[in-house]
Amino acid sequence: ETGVTQTPRHLVMGMTNKKSLKCEQHLGHNAMYWYKQSAKKPLELMFVYNFKEQTENNSVPSRFSPECPNSSHLFLHLHTLQPEDSALYLCASSHPLMGRGGPEAFFGQGTRLTVV
Amino acid sequence: ELKVEQNPLFLSMQEGKNYTIYCNYSTTSDRLYWYRQDPGKSLESLFVLLSNGAVKQEGRLMASLDTKARLSTLHITAAVHDLSATYFCAGVTQGGSEKLVFGKGTKLTVNP
Numbered sequence: 001e002t003g004v005t006q007t008p009r010h011l012v013m014g015m016t017n018k019k020s021l022k023c024e025q026h027l028g029h030n031a032m033y034w035y036k037q038s039a040k041k042p043l044e045l046m047f048v049y050n051f052k053e054q055t056e057n058n059s060v061p062s063r064f065s066p067e068c069p070n071s072s073h074l075f076l077h078l079h080t081l082q083p084e085d086s087a088l089y090l091c092a093s094s095h096p097l098m099g100r101g102g103p104e105a106f107f108g109q110g111t112r113l114t115v116v
Numbered sequence: 117e118l119k120v121e122q123n124p125l126f127l128s129m130q131e132g133k134n135y136t137i138y139c140n141y142s143t144t145s146d147r148l149y150w151y152r153q154d155p156g157k158s159l160e161s162l163f164v165l166l167s168n169g170a171v172k173q174e175g176r177l178m179a180s181l182d183t184k185a186r187l188s189t190l191h192i193t194a195a196v197h198d199l200s201a202t203y204f205c206a207g208v209t210q211g212g213s214e215k216l217v218f219g220k221g222t223k224l225t226v227n228p
Binding site: 105109112 | 149164215216219220221
């Protein structure tokens, strides 16, 4: 257990569906991240939130919509996804400036998403 | 733009043998991380290397950092089956909002 919890662990959705991924941490971290891990590419950073504000959007398509209502919770809203969006989506949290308040990022278990 | 390259990407080794995984990065990164991922599981932090010449050891794994060469190594000593996993290194971008940039990972299989 890393202290970062993601739900659901597995999700199968059709291309016309709308679903949301949830991430929760109670580690006192103020930075939260969404990463995508697919078979053919390295871990890709999608979004970064610092103190609830989005500070990074790594050219992610608008069919992925993040939400960070507070420093402990992070959501990824999904709509009209494509089959190539099937991947493992990982949430992570850290202190905002890694290496100062705490040097590493802690990852959740991930959500295995399949788009059919 | 920081790029991180690992090699090899796949490594199959016998129990009891030694081997090294290499991690090269393209621009300055004042910290280097090693993570382990078991199939279907999250990434587990192994080492954080904070300065040039840093060496850290945990059990059969030893990580080192050479910031001048922009190289980190993960050395495996007398491998055992339980070390089978995928190992990732990650650097940190400089300036602005810091973020981790990962290598593609090295899938290690230790055979009995």
